[in-house]
Amino acid sequence: MYDFEFMKPSSLDEAVAALAEEDAQLLAGGQTLLPTMKQRLAMPSKLISLKDIPDFSYVKAEGDTLTIGGGTTHRQVSEEAESAFPGLASLAGRIGDPAVRNRGTIGGSLANNDPAACYPAAVLATGATVITNRREIPADEYFQGMFTTALDEGEIITAVRFPIPEASRYEKFAQPASRFPMVACFVAKMNGGVRVAVTGASEEGVFRWSEAEEALTATFSADALEGLAHPANGMISDIHGSGEYRAHLIGVMTKRAVLHLT
Amino acid sequence: MTKVTMNVNGRSRSGEVEGRTLLVQFLRETLSMTGTHVGCDTSQCGACVVHVDGQAVKSCTMLALEADGAEVTTIEGMTNADGSLGVIQQAFQDYHGLQCGFCTPGMVMSAKALLAENPKPSEEEIREYLEGNICRCTGYHNIVKAIMAASGQQVEPVAAE
Ligand SMILES: Cc1cc2nc3c(=O)[nH]c(=O)nc-3n(C[C@H](O)[C@H](O)[C@H](O)COP(=O)(O)OP(=O)(O)OC[C@H]3O[C@@H](n4cnc5c(N)ncnc54)[C@H](O)[C@@H]3O)c2cc1C
Ligand code: FES
Ligand code: FES
Numbered sequence: 001m002y003d004f005e006f007m008k009p010s011s012l013d014e015a016v017a018a019l020a021e022e023d024a025q026l027l028a029g030g031q032t033l034l035p036t037m038k039q040r041l042a043m044p045s046k047l048i049s050l051k052d053i054p055d056f057s058y059v060k061a062e063g064d065t066l067t068i069g070g071g072t073t074h075r076q077v078s079e080e081a082e083s084a085f086p087g088l089a090s091l092a093g094r095i096g097d098p099a100v101r102n103r104g105t106i107g108g109s110l111a112n113n114d115p116a117a118c119y120p121a122a123v124l125a126t127g128a129t130v131i132t133n134r135r136e137i138p139a140d141e142y143f144q145g146m147f148t149t150a151l152d153e154g155e156i157i158t159a160v161r162f163p164i165p166e167a168s169r170y171e172k173f174a175q176p177a178s179r180f181p182m183v184a185c186f187v188a189k190m191n192g193g194v195r196v197a198v199t200g201a202s203e204e205g206v207f208r209w210s211e212a213e214e215a216l217t218a219t220f221s222a223d224a225l226e227g228l229a230h231p232a233n234g235m236i237s238d239i240h241g242s243g244e245y246r247a248h249l250i251g252v253m254t255k256r257a258v259l260h261l262t
Numbered sequence: 263m264t265k266v267t268m269n270v271n272g273r274s275r276s277g278e279v280e281g282r283t284l285l286v287q288f289l290r291e292t293l294s295m296t297g298t299h300v301g302c303d304t305s306q307c308g309a310c311v312v313h314v315d316g317q318a319v320k321s322c323t324m325l326a327l328e329a330d331g332a333e334v335t336t337i338e339g340m341t342n343a344d345g346s347l348g349v350i351q352q353a354f355q356d357y358h359g360l361q362c363g364f365c366t367p368g369m370v371m372s373a374k375a376l377l378a379e380n381p382k383p384s385e386e387e388i389r390e391y392l393e394g395n396i397c398r399c400t401g402y403h404n405i406v407k408a409i410m411a412a413s414g415q416q417v418e419p420v421a422a423e
Contacts, residue, residue, distance in 0.1 A: 097394025
């Protein structure tokens with residue numbers, strides 16, 4: 001890792017100002033960024049820690065929405081979202097391992113948009129809103145492909161606002177070495193219909209499986225998925241599994257999620 | 263270089279670090295506390311687990327400067343006041359929860375964090391909690407037994423050699 005200057009601002013304004021400098025980068029839990037810097041795939045000259053920013057870490061349920069501060073750790077979500085939005089708490093409680101969950105944050109995960117990250121599936125499946133220091137971005141516009149998002153330079157995720165589904169379930173088939181999903185599906189029963197988001201599978205990152213959404217909106221049962229198969233083109237192929245294997249897992253994970261809810 | 267100060271196992275410790283100095287480097291190289299191990303340096307193995315403000319973290323994936331002002335507990339802080347092995351450490355010895363011992367500091371620190379949250383975990387809960395702690399020697403069975411025993415639960419004794 002190359003050396004850098006470290007700072008820990010105590011206000012969002014100070015962080016925004018510091019981020020305007022060339023080669024400055026935000027540091028949240030560091031569970032992605034520090035390993036990336038060790039590999040010299042990122043070489044910021046200044047790291048701006050978000051840990052001292054006030055009101056940046058919270059889980060707040062109000063009516064039918066749940067708002068989570070950008071700096072909230074996976075652990076805190078797994079504990080504090082349990083009563084209002086158990087599907088999301090369960091997802092957060094299965095990210096990586098306990099030590100990763102004690103540091104890693106929802107804002108860091110969404111800014112990074114790893115094609116196998118867990119949170120993007122919940123954000124896309126519920127049609128959540130990513131809130132930054134500048135604007136509000138709907139989930140359907142936020143994810144723009146592997147490691148790519150609608151965030152502009154200098155933009156900080158301050159919160160994520162989820163509409164709470166009637167019922168939801170995240171099914172994750174973990175890659176045992178990395179503990180990231182090989183393929184995972186988030187099924188959300190929203191009042192306008194069912195939404196299904198898939199992570200880990202596609203070269204384009206998280207996506208919605210519209211055929212399954214239509215079938216499940218018509219009839220919410222595992223039988224409704226019979227005969228549906230996701231095509232293998234565009235799916236990730238690597239030493240852990242072929243595109244065909246991942247495409248098959250999409251069907252299996254979606255079905256497990258529905259079975260869990262019925 | 264920047265000065266960093268943290269409370270390590272109940273004692274205030276300071277040193278000069280670079281921005282990039284990892285917490286584990288500060289512990290091992292600046293403070294010469296080599297109980298905390300580096301197994302992978304890629305955030306996978308858990309050999310480097312310590313507690314920061316009561317929470318288990320991978321000290322290879324946290325900067326020393328991020329721990330400025332924090333309460334840090336390491337494997338050196340697990341012994342009893344008289345220097346004898348603490349409950350979890352003793353159970354690892356009694357139940358042969360280690361072979362080469364490389365993973366052991368991280369295992370003990372993770373076990374300590376687990377028992378603080380869940381004083382009587384089931385075998386399954388122990389295995390799940392240790393997901394981020396990799397051991398290349400033991401096959402895990404005796405580690406799980408040791409943690410069961412440390413939590414005061416009944417365990418089959420280990421066969422005599
Ligand atoms: C062993 C291991 C297993 C893991 N398993 C999983 C898993 O199963 N599922 C999963 O989803 N993830 C997994 N992760 C990744 C983990 O969830 C990370 O916490 C997450 O990807 C990044 O969050 P962070 O807070 O650590 O961000 P950092 O690493 O600090 O930052 C990541 C990126 O986001 C930027 N950033 C951070 N915060 C903000 C913000 N508020 N606004 C804008 N940009 C920001 C940073 O500048 C950086 O570019 C794993 C990680 C490890 C080490
Ligand atoms: S040395 Fe830190 S996780 Fe392996
Ligand atoms: S005892 Fe050797 S790695 Fe665990």
